[in-house]
Amino acid sequence: MIAADERWSRAASAGRRAVEGLRFARPERLTGPAGDGIGAGIGQSIEFMDFREYEPGDDPRRIDWSAYARSDRLVVRRFREDIRPTVEVYLDDSASMDLEGTPKGDAALALASACVDAARRAGYAAGLWRAASDRAHPLAAPELWPGYETRSGAPPRVGGGARPPATGAVRVLISDLLLRADLDEFVRRFSRGSRWPIVINVLAREDVTAPPGAPCSLRLVDRETGDVMQIEVDEDVRRGFDDRARRFRDSCRGACRRARATFVSVIAEDIFRDACGAEALIEAGVLVGR
């Protein structure tokens, strides 16, 4: 249980401070509900897009009479649609995200807060969602969140709740991706219908690095399932584990590439050292303009 208000407030503040002066990037042709932004489709904005032949049923106010006078043809003017782009931040609130003895949970909260804050600064309608929540209700203002509770045994189920994800929205998943499910399938499902899927892979250092020191015997307890595994750790095991962790991160990156999702990998321990991962987000093109 890491749901203390103070803890969340501190992490959220850290995330906001880290992205001060930064805003979420806005790719072209975003879709979304009507708003003050320019969408990719044809709409009622004042942003001219192109001409086309008049067709019966077209609004006569859109006919370009000057063009009719010059060419004796009826053409209508078309304009960009007015939209309000949306950023949906899904926070993996499974138990593995709050590994005790590591800043993994705080890092995930700070990143979520940073993404929401930067998105709003960029004119997005931003919201934070619990990826594994059955009820999946939006949490509009991070600082007002009642708490961040982790649950054991529940993998992130983006879109699995009562609320379907918004089509054409920017979708951000903050997760360690330590899933027993098919990773490709999971990322593909997450990316489906999203204009810009972004996967931020948050891991604790000990998730990807074997424990150092003398050879020892460890009783490993799965944070989510409670499963226990006894293992003798020596140099061979350490090397094997490090190699497997490296291949896991490579597979995450590959799954995102195949799903055309932006992949950002951060180590929780490094988050608070290099401005809450802002540098990694800037490097991936998620944040811009300091």
Next chain:
Amino acid sequence: MLAEPIALLGLLGLIPLTALYLLHRRSKPRPVSSLLLWEHMARHRVGGRRVDRLRTPLSYVLECLALASLALAAAGLLIRADSARPPLVLVLDNSLSMTAQRGDGVSSRERADVARPFQGVSSAASSRKRAERALRQEWSNDPPVAVVLAGSRPRSLSAADRATPDAVFARWTTDEPAADMAAAYALARDIGGPRARLMVVTDRAPEPAGTPISPEVRWRAFGRLIDNVGLVNAVRDGRSVLVEVCNFGTLATERSVRILVGDAIGAASAGDPGRTERVSLAPGERKRLRFAVTAPGRTVSVTMEGDALAFDDRLTLAPTDRPPLRAAVRMMDRALQGAITRALASSGLAIAVDESAEIEFTDGPALPTPLRWVVAFTTPSEPAQSQVHSGPFAVDQSHPIGEGLDLSGVVWAAPNIAAEFDPGDTPVIVAGATTLLSERTSADAGRSMRVVLDARRSNITSHPAWPVLIWNMLAWRDAAKPGPERANVPIGRPVRVRVLTPECRHIDPDGNATSARAIGGVISLECNRAGLHRVEAGAAAYSFAVLPVAPAESDLAAAATMEQGRWPDEQAGQPGVHSLAWLIGLVALGVLIGHAWLLASRGASA
């Protein structure tokens, strides 16, 4: 071998070390985000090896090794250096001074007994039990221990006599009147060679002016400075006994010297109260006491109160009287017979007899026997047949007959037949080419002397040299009589006893009999047992006394308890072994450095 086995208790440190590792390595629950990445490891292990090897951390192995090395180094691991091991030669002072006792009743010999010389050889031999173990080890090693007893003359014990330490110490009798340590040291060097390890056990420090002792010779002295008064000389003649008493102590003292007449074999005569004389002695003073004793054929004992040394507080003197020589004079020449008879009477050595003579003076034919020597005078049948010699005379002064003989002024007339000199004779007096007196020993050991003399034309019989000449003949014959040369012999001196049979038996004061064989009618004995000795030769028996008078041994002023010298390999803790403590210490140091490097590298990688 270990110098300090108790240090092996340090190995008990392995127990807490192992316990620490076991506790440290005991499985600890460790929460992980997911077992996803670990499962492959576990599957690999289970599938790859049915029986997993014992996984021992290198640091644990190094720490165990370092601990064991340190324990072994502290225990002083020793290895036997058999190949390069020099022999041990033990030099034991066998003189009487080793019997000196203080009030505690423990003599220097007893203080040095068995393993004491090996105590303190090293820390490994600090206790008596360990010293005895070191002693047994020495005897079990190859080459075997050589033993030299330092007495009047050093002697090496045979292999059988030095087979065991007990055998050696049983033969260490400390009954000799002197200890020639320099000669014993030289003999030990000869036996052991230049690399030998020498241990000298005595009661005195090395003499500063004596033979230089190598610093690699262990010199162990167990003597103690004790005041002592002893009998240092005793002489007996037919009428009195002369005794010398000396105070070797640092304080003035008084002693009662008692003299007691015994029987022929030394037992005190019943009812004889003896005579006692009180004598006061300043430090270092020597006094002579004379007792008038006329007890022919009986022994005389002299005793004092006991003190540090027992041997010099009591002695027994044998009777010195012996029967006069029996001489027969059978001369046709009356003038010469008178001269010989007068010379015999004046000598005091012989009495004239007609039968069973031991020496016979004759101018007739006579053959010598071992019991009867013959002095044959050759006289001229006609006076005119002599040749007169007035000198110079050549006298063999080294011969018993010519000893002290001065023929100045002598006119010696020799018959002409004297020119017929027998080449087998030994000339004693020669004038020109004429042998005037010669002697020879016949095949049956009878001795004869031949004198060529014309007494009527010579003045020798009225010259002072005449009684001297006759006395020399009688004394020579008397000295050749069976029996000991001297009735009372200081201990350590050789005793020569003339006997008539080659096979003899020597019986010491303790009744121990040994056989002896005469060479040339003489047996030579070395007697280190004070008291009355007896030699039996056929039906005859002769007694003599060995006097325990040895002033150098009675003087304990130089006695000391000390130790000097170290054997080259003594640093190892025990003779004949090398210590590996330094090597094991280096190993421990290397292991600790490796351990530190291991920890540092792990810290860096972590």
